[in-house]
Amino acid sequence: MKRHISAMLLSLLLSVAVFASFAGASAAPAIAKCKATPIKAPVGELRADQLMFGYTDNTGKQILGLIGEPGKSHPGPKTLTSVLYTPGKQFNVSYLKHQKMSSKSDGRQNANNFKNDEGELFKLTYASNKLNSNESVLLAAKNAFQGHTFLALKSVQKGKFSQKTIQAIEKTKNRKVASQGLIATTTSGIQIGLVKFVKGSGKPLASLVLVDKGGMVFEDFVGNNDSQSTWRVDDGGQISADYFNLLFVSYSKAGYALGVEWYGAEGSNLTVIQQKGAKFRVVQENGRYMAP
Incomplete structure (x- = not known):
């Protein structure tokens, strides 16, 4: 009698093992096929993490990128390669460094306080280029405006x-x-x-x-x-x-x-x-x- 019960238990355990093995074998291919499809943004859709506002110094040769609000999407300054300015024209820019606020700062974000204000410091890449002094501008990543036509x-x-x-x-x-x-x-x-x-x-x-x-x-x-x-x-x-x-x-x-x-x-x-x-x-x- 004990042998009969032992044989039944062994048979049951073997059945469970075979079922588990079969289920695992059949489930694996199904999981492998369930790949997430990335959602593509429409061509030309602008992104906050590719754009940063700034303003120019008195020479029109340097730009201070404005620090954005914490918790919102902002670009890494090293990714920004061009500057847009009125009326929709562009120059190339080069990133220099993060500029800390000076104890001499009066809290204004203008050309007179440019050297004392905090922000991301850029310069125009080519010496022959020049912007107006104290001008508001937009810094952009390389492909930020891909698919866009700028209108005159x-x-x-x-x-x-x-x-x-x-x-x-x-x-x-x-x-x-x-x-x-x-x-x-x-x-x-x-x-x-x-x-x-x-x-x-x-x-x-x-x-x-x-x-x-x-x-x-x-x-x-x-x-x-x-x-x-x-x-x-x-x-x-x-x-x-x-x-x-x-x-x-x-x-x-x-x-x-x-x-x-x-x-x-x-x-x-x-x-x-x-x-x-x-x-x-x-x-x-x-x-x-x-x-x-």
Whole structure:
């Protein structure tokens, strides 16, 4: 009887072992086939970790890259190889070092305090190149703008959107326009401007608008009810096209992209925005504190 039970137990153990061996053999190929497929970003989609804002010194030969906020995506300074500046032109740059803040710093991010401010220090690669002094610029990695075409900008002197365009904007936003003006146009006929809407019962609203033959793209600025600091500190409730400058305008399969500088009482807000449908998304942002 004991022999019979022992034989049954042995048979059962052998069956379990064979089943486990068979299951392992059949499962291994299935696991090997389950490879993750990387998700590719659309051609031309800009990335925060390939872009850094900066500003120039008094000579226009050196650039200090602005330190970004902790926890957000930022590029390694050694990966940045070019600088974009108004109106959408580029120079090659070479990284020098991380510059520490001096005890002599007055806290301003301007050319006069350039040597005392903290940031990533670059120089223009070729001695024959020169930028304007105290100019806001955008540093970029080698392939940051792969697939992009930079559009030539035309200066605008007190330009306006047409009445037909304003009517289309009012219909889209369901709000009347109080004031408006162009920031820039491209040689291909694209218009970029700023509209301020009638306040009504809602919060103050203004929009940066890009208009081409196919439609409109908006970057909205929602204000608050402080009449002295509605959109920016000490703006007196005012916003207009005169407060904006474009570092560049480009186009790719991902849509339009803009480098925007927004002047304020205490300095400049700097953003790279890219089209996502009928709106812009913020790719990279920073700012320069330059209050007197």
